[in-house]
Amino acid sequence: MTAAAVRAQQLDKVAVVDIAWGAGFVLIALASAVVASLVDDGSPWRAWLVFVLVALWGGRLAWHVRRRAVGEHGGKEDPRYAEMLGGPPSEVGMGIVVRRVFLTQGVVQWFVAGPVMVGAALQADWWPLVPVGVVVWAVGLFFEAVGDRQLAAYKAEPKESRPQVMDRGLWRYTRHPNYFGDACVWWGLWLVAGLGSGWVAGLVTVLCPAAMTFFIYQVTGVKLLEKTMMQRPGYPAYAARTSAFVPLPPRRA
Template sequence: MLVALLAAAGVMGVTAAVSKRQDRVAVVDVAWGSSFVAIAIVLALVWPDGHSWLLALLVTIWGGRLAWHIARRSHGAGEDPRYEKMLGGPGWHAGAAKVVVRVFLTQAVVAFIISAPLQAAAIADVQWWPVVWLGVLVWAVGLFFEVVGDRQLAAYKAKPRESRPKILDTGLWGWTRHPNYFGDACVWWGLWIAGAVSLGWVPGLVTVFAPIAMTFFIRNVTGAKLLEQTMSQREGWSEYADRVPLFFPRPPRR
């Protein structure tokens, strides 16, 4: 547990220094996925076996892609209004102690908590290898929704505003209003299955709070519902929301 916490704290500490230099708190979003990569790799280095390295590979693919995607998307952008609202002011001007505690320390602790299945896998032996591969399958479904959803959104935004539909409602965006967030949740349910459930029922039950917490936050707190506060102001959004579910996908319907 201490190893995982130190890994997350190290990534967030470096990110805080970069953030202070750039005077932009939102760079922490790039470090979110990277913190899990650091945790998984450090655990695999300290307790090396095939299972830990498999999980490290899965986390690195997911977290590395997410960090790269956010860094590219936010390049040249200003401060994220979410952090200004959270801190009660523009970035570091709200006070260094407040920024460190509310943003960087909080995210390090949350990453440490969410990584519980990885921690369990580092110190226990696999009991059911077929369950590991079931978890990999769920992880792959989640990664598919994230990658394809992000690409479809990027292609939509690349079209001239006057010639594109008011709302993106094709592809995966016709199945769920937030395919990338749903994919994120699937990734962590897959890592829980592959990492903790494969060790036995007790490790699975003890760590099930991790994917539940991740799903709750990205659906109800920091992800889907927060984004919809602004998206719902778009023309045609009500009709789109009537047809397409918020989070869990279903086949498109008229």
């Protein structure tokens, strides 16, 4: 996060933090897997499995965010951070940006990765939960990756011929399939590395995926993005018939 903050100051763009978000989790999972290989009481096979899962998720997310920043936003600031801060780092002040964005996300990142780190030092006492967690993780990655791809295909269509609002595919059932998928990924990892280590580890780390879900829904994700989206033509009607987070059948008008 410190390196990302330095880069954000150079580019005068806070959205750099989104690339560091996914990439940082990959580094945490890698370090945890290495530690698990050195600890007698650990389960190295599970730690390396978690690393693969986190690397697939975090690597895809970092790549997607970087491509979106270059293509969709044209190198400009992400509207969410422009709304949150009220201006670029050069105007707001880097101290404020670091405290409100980079420091906050760094602490949250460390906390959310709790199951990954705790699980690396413990045995997989409840190992049947490992495959269950992988399934939940896979559902999350599917929603996140497919949702992003469907949205990119929609934006590639000519504005004159495409619908006002993206309401096809997964977006017909949830207004934010990518955020829902993000939450599922971390509940899956909690099942694999947290609860899979026994009820004590599961209880200690259950707030980690809960915090992730809270942040992507109430703080940096759904709620913040909806403020901008509700101003676009057709979106209020779409919101009235479509679930905000959990996929559900569309409501009748």
